[in-house]
Amino acid sequence: MNGAESLVRTLVGGGVDVCFTNPGTSEMHFVAALDRVEGMRCVLGLFEGVVTGAADGYARMADKPAATLLHLGPGLANGGANLHNARRAFTPMVNIVGDHAVYHHQYDAPLTSDIEGIARPFSAWVKTSPTAETIAADGAEAIRVARTAPGQIATLILPADTAWNEGTGPAKVDEPPPREQVTREAIREAAEMLRKDPKGTLILITGQALRVAGTNAAGAIAAKTGCQVLAQTSNGRTERGAGRFSVDRVPYPVDQAIARLKDFRQVILVGAKGPVGFFAYPGKPSVMTAPGANIFRLATIDQDLIHTLEWLADEVGAKGAAVPFEPAVRPGLSKGALTVDACANAIGALMPENCIVADEAVTSGRGLFPFTKGAPPHDWLQITGGAIGLGLPLALGAAVACPDRKVLCLEGDGSGMYTVQALWTMAREGLNVVNVIFSNRSYAILRGELHNVGAHNPGRKAIDMLSLDRPDLNWVDMARGMGVAGSRATTAEEFNEQLARAIATPGPYLIEAVI
Amino acid sequence: MNGAESLVRTLVGGGVDVCFTNPGTSEMHFVAALDRVEGMRCVLGLFEGVVTGAADGYARMADKPAATLLHLGPGLANGGANLHNARRAFTPMVNIVGDHAVYHHQYDAPLTSDIEGIARPFSAWVKTSPTAETIAADGAEAIRVARTAPGQIATLILPADTAWNEGTGPAKVDEPPPREQVTREAIREAAEMLRKDPKGTLILITGQALRVAGTNAAGAIAAKTGCQVLAQTSNGRTERGAGRFSVDRVPYPVDQAIARLKDFRQVILVGAKGPVGFFAYPGKPSVMTAPGANIFRLATIDQDLIHTLEWLADEVGAKGAAVPFEPAVRPGLSKGALTVDACANAIGALMPENCIVADEAVTSGRGLFPFTKGAPPHDWLQITGGAIGLGLPLALGAAVACPDRKVLCLEGDGSGMYTVQALWTMAREGLNVVNVIFSNRSYAILRGELHNVGAHNPGRKAIDMLSLDRPDLNWVDMARGMGVAGSRATTAEEFNEQLARAIATPGPYLIEAVI
Known part of the structure; x- marks a missing residue:
């Protein structure tokens, strides 16, 4: 059994049975091993930010780490922004980053880079596994570190010869220490x-x-x-x-x-x-x-x-105190112009029980919380590190973790563009994600921030840098191009109808809410 | 004059008059300064990999650095893969990366990260400018470093208070040393x-x-x-x-x-x-x-x-030797099935004089060189670092540098997806780029590589990780969604006609070549 298969068996044995991947040449032995090992689900992303963001969403809902499979330093860097968000969410994650064969490094081939250097700012633990004999034990340690409270990012670098040489078979994963108690x-x-x-x-x-x-x-x-x-x-x-x-x-x-x-x-x-x-x-x-x-x-x-x-x-003697639990109260549906509040009413009114909300609606999203507090029990996932481009991948990962629940992705148009490729994976995997894109055609948050930092009366160039019109993005076309059906809503009635229908229909869907 | 304006004036004075941007809150003073300084062209990208890849393409054609404007560590990381390519192309580049105010760092706000650590693997020079008094001189040094042979990446970190406090006005840029002579x-x-x-x-x-x-x-x-x-x-x-x-x-x-x-x-x-x-x-x-x-x-x-x-x-006495210059010979147009060779014939036959080719066609691209060697004089730009996702941004940047020349982007479907957002910027700026997407619906290179590394007879899961069908990507829809007109070619005749028309028409266009 080669090093790659030893590692895959270690992962599956350690409970890491979903791998979000964007592989390249140096990862081919890992990919080949996937077919020889039962129990590892592989989900392909067409960009690494999709991969790491999905691993984040998965782990938040599954309460255990997913693996990612990334291609050398640049592949890891592409996943870096969503690793930053995951780190700030205390998400457990095991990154497997392929590298050149150890003996090939000295030649500084074009894809050579300082992978450990790239990994360190985003990882609690970084290790290059030097041989096929060490990789299983290193993989087991990566899982243990990832699962250590509060949840950490472990990045294991897998040189190609470590993958293809004869390995040891799987290693056993030690239990992480239990959470400490306060005094x-x-x-x-x-x-x-x-x-x-x-x-x-x-x-x-x-x-x-x-x-x-x-x-x-x-x-x-x-x-x-x-x-x-x-x-x-x-x-x-x-x-x-x-x-x-x-x-x-x-x-x-x-x-x-x-x-x-x-x-x-x-x-x-x-x-x-x-x-x-x-x-x-x-x-x-x-x-x-x-x-x-x-x-x-x-x-x-x-x-x-x-x-x-x-x-x-x-x-404090609060055992048995009468907690003022939230009553089951939903807002009514709006009519007329499509505003953020009209969207919020519809979301509060129609959100199904056990829904998972992946919220990266930025300016449009701040008002959504009160409208949904009396909706049926649900989970709300936020972007924790401020690195926009998490929403769609987060929803994707959550849907992989919870196939029986509906995921509602609330996404800004500016944020959504960073990792728009996530839509394709939703289509490929048939995931139950309803994507609502709040299309205000600007980095709206930045218009406020320009004022907040004291830069008043912005000129044409400054406004240009914060505007997403000229040309308008057509989200329905983009989604269709990646295999996701969608529609555009320009009135409250249209939004209400489209959201109700999307929630009732299995598989991914996209609503462009023009607000 | 605040630090941000001092920096922008230093850049323009130092010949850096194009800035590819994806700004956030910490960069708002830089953005505001753009309207107060004549002579800086700003080009917005909707993802940072577009920004750094475009700066690479620009500098390769302009023979001088562009600036980039990026949002803290995650924004820089998103641009990292194309910084890797630029580093391997010896491209001069000045990255301006916004950061929190210096005094705000101690609070470890959500977007705080080790920006210098993220920058170092991709940069020849990294500096955080601590005050508004230092920023102009640091900017001048960044330009000098970038322009030093063979061309280097300089990353200047701009804390928000360095930008908004009172600065010194612009600093003069020293000439880099001339290229050394051999002995x-x-x-x-x-x-x-x-x-x-x-x-x-x-x-x-x-x-x-x-x-x-x-x-x-x-x-x-x-x-x-x-x-x-x-x-x-x-x-x-x-x-x-x-x-x-x-x-x-x-x-x-x-x-x-x-x-x-x-x-x-x-x-x-x-x-x-x-x-x-x-x-x-x-x-x-x-x-x-x-x-x-x-x-x-x-x-x-x-x-x-x-x-x-x-x-x-x-x-060696070769002065005046009769060099066997390439004769002006173009291939003929193909008929029938659309193959890579049929595309190559059309490209060789129709490429206009002074064309710039941005080549990231990967497997489909290897055969294109011989078909075009007798075409009218042109420039051929390659991906130098192997981090796919460069082609579309590279074409974008080259078109900004050379508005009077036609740019032909030859792009693989797998590679193109990494930075597909570049299409929107091409539309916004009205750039003369003809994008040819070689749509083989797979990471075709990896199918060969799986074999080359000795992993024969791949199973279903392995093949799944290398396939881009299920669902097929529809590039014409995606391009339309970002404001770029396009068409699909499934025969040689269709491709010939579409390519000729696209070359004759100003502005961006996309041809999905289904091969």
Whole structure:
């Protein structure tokens, strides 16, 4: 059994049974091994940003890592932006990056590059496996690292001769260490803060704490003490909807964030970081909390956040408190002009139970949260690293992980173009993804940001750099070109009808919402 | 004048007057400055690989660097694959990468990353400019480095506060050092090699040596001595066609390369590196020249290659030798089935004078060279680093550099998908690019490579990873979606007619050649 097959068997044995791929020559032995090993599903992407973004979406929903297969340094670089997002979502991922044969490196052939250097900024662990005897053990270690809390990116570089030489067979994957618990002292300190000044206290959560068990406990604490609970601005996965405790997010715009946080004298961080501006702006602070606020880091992202919240609930006597769960209330459908709110009404009204929302609607997306809080239980996935071009791949990966659930991808037109190739993979795999493209024909966020950074009265060239008209993108044509059926909605009635029909129909679909 | 404007004025003053952009919030002051400075043309790309690939194509034709404007680490990473190609083409380029304000870095906001770490594998020079007082001088240094032979990539990181604080005004750009000359001893040694064994000697050239002055001198040496002249497998820019000395290339497939080179007992390198396999294959050598061949490095890529060849021509008495220039002979048009050769005949028959060919046709492209050698004088641009996804952006950039010339982009369907967004920019800018997509609906090169690496009889999963059918890509739909008109050709007659019409019509066009 060669090194490549030893690695594939190690992956499957270690529970990594989906591989998103964009292979090249140096990965051919890995590709050939796929047919000799049962149990590895391979999903081809036509661009590496699709591959890494899909692996992110998959792992967020499957709660275990996917593998990616990438072609040398440039292939890894192409996947880099979505690796950045995955790193910021604490997504477990195992990247397999092919390389030249070890002995070929000295010749500096055209595709030679510093792969470890490219991998390092995006990876918690990077290793080049030097021989076919080491690759299985290195693969096992990559899986262990990826699965180590809070979820990490492991990048394993596979030289071609490491793949084709005789290997050892599969290696066993060690269990990662369990999540660490917080100390009794930390729980007591948080409880004391809540006792002293409950109304002035915010519990800021993210990660694991946004699963139902976490929000249940957070809701009980809030109900018992009168404190407030918020989530970070961006979170990898939030379980929410009717019958769950709704957690609002810190707003993205700096002025709104500061206004939302100004009355909190104490902030208890559970997985979250102290809220800071997504960007800096001249004359505005970087830190969003009130000056002098007491920020207490109760639990870091890698610790057991659910147990932390349950323990704190016990400590403040909140066990059995009547949590104000979200009532099942949906908005009504709009009529007339197609606005962002009209889209939001339709999404809130029509979203099916157990839906997965992949949200990269950027400016159009900020308003969607309130319209959907009373919709049937669903998962909401956000872009966590700010590197746009994640939405379509994220939806793709989530659909691979959860074939029985409907995925709703809410995507900006500017963002969607970065990884538009994801549509083809949705078609090939017959994935249940309804893609809604908010077509405002501009980098709308940047028009606001130009003003926010103090650059007023932009001229023609500046406006040109933020506009996606001239020519207008036709998303229905592009989708058809990649095998995905679609339609354009220009009124609320059209959008309502198209969304209802798309949700009811299996397979991928695209709606271009001209807003 | 703020730092951003100081930088833009430095760029324009230093001859960098085209900027390919994909900006975000941290670059808004740079964008705003564009309207206050005369003479900077800005070209928006909807994905960063388009931006860096276009800057490569521009510089190859303009013989001076363009700037790029990229959004933090992920934006730079998205441009990384085409930076790799540009590095391998020795293309001068100045990347401006926005970053958070310096004081905001400590908060590790979501888009924070190790930008210098991401830049280093692709750049000869990387610097973060810490203040608005340093940015103009740093920009001037970046231009000087980029323009230093053989052409280098300089990456300048621009923190937001460096852009918005008060700067110094523009800085003057120092002239880069002139190209070094080879030594008289080296010329004498090469001349002696040619005297002793002319028939057994190969002169292997690339870079500057493939401009007309270089091939003229190389042709004279060959005519006088009876040696042979070849170019590297991949070269950034080759001036060729009727009335010029034709230089064939070392073949890509290892067996063909070894067969082509086996009789040379001596190789004189002029800019080129000793020929090695693009990839390693089990049981095949990495070095393509005959064992024991004497490899003499006469000139490195950064030296004055044209003067080297002219000097060597003098030394061997080749001045005034009758160079066998290529006669003006075009192939006839084909009829019937649309094959790669039928496409090649049409391209050779119809290519207009002064055409620029951007060639990323991969498997389909290898055969095109002989069909076009007698066509009117033209430039041929290749992908030099093997990171596919360069062709469309390369054509775009060349068309920006040379608005009065027709650009012919020869693109594989697999390769084209990586940076398909380039079509939109071609439409927006009204560029004279005829895009021919060789639609074989597979990563055809990999089917051969699977065999070459010894993985015979691939199974269903392996073949799936190399196939682009299911669903077929419809390039005409995709192009229309981005504002580029197109048509599909399934017979030679259709292709001939469509190509002739597209060449005669201004603006961008796309032909999907189903082969």
